[in-house]
Amino acid sequence: xxxxxxxxxxxxxxxxxxxxxxxxxxxxxxxxxxxxxxxxxxxxxxxxxxxxxxxxxxxxxxxxxxxxxxxxxxxxxxxxxxxxxxxxxxxxxxxxxxxxxxxxxxxxxxxxxxxxxxxxxxxxxxxxxxxxxxxxxxxxxxxxxxxxx
Numbered sequence: 001x002x003x004x005x006x007x008x009x010x011x012x013x014x015x016x017x018x019x020x021x022x023x024x025x026x027x028x029x030x031x032x033x034x035x036x037x038x039x040x041x042x043x044x045x046x047x048x049x050x051x052x053x054x055x056x057x058x059x060x061x062x063x064x065x066x067x068x069x070x071x072x073x074x075x076x077x078x079x080x081x082x083x084x085x086x087x088x089x090x091x092x093x094x095x096x097x098x099x100x101x102x103x104x105x106x107x108x109x110x111x112x113x114x115x116x117x118x119x120x121x122x123x124x125x126x127x128x129x130x131x132x133x134x135x136x137x138x139x140x141x142x143x144x145x146x147x148x149x
Contacts, residue, residue: 004082006099008054009107010034012074016058016066028063030070032056032078032099055098056080066104075107 013031020026035051056078058066070076080101087094106113 005080005102006082007077007079008032008034008099009077010054010075012070012072012076013053015072016070018063018067026060026063028058028067030056030058030066032076052097054078055096056101056104057098058101058104062101062104066101070104075110077105077107079103 010032011034013033016028016030018026018028032054033051034054035048037046038049039045040047078099078101080099080103083098083100085096085098087096
């Protein structure tokens with residue numbers, strides 16, 4: 001089976017939402033806004049073109065980490081499997097774009113973060129705790145993250 005893997009860079013639109021399904025499967029999802037920047041020689045400035053929105057699904061451990069760390073406005077990189085669905089909506093064709101995330105990271109181009117080990121990683125334990133510090137201007141927040149060993 002062929003999979004379409006994609007890497008996106010964008011901004012989180014709205015806070016992530018959480019839903020628990022049967023068999024204790026957790027889904028955290030959020031909307032991601034991406035856009036392309038191009039230089040317009042006529043205007044002699046950079047312009048935003050081709051804005052796109054994706055729904056990002058994060059299951060189980062990745063979802064738990066996303067739920068603890070991401071907030072509206074965060075700039076992130078998302079890598080995962082792309083799903084596209086076309087449908088009719090209010091007299092025109094629409095496209096629903098979804099990504100089942102495999103990995104999510106901070107976009108370091110526009111924000112500073114520090115990753116610190118809160119506790120030494122115990123290779124015999126089932127989980128390890130890591131702290132991620134997001135620095136934005138004068139404000140600094142530390143988000144604890146549970147990592148599966």
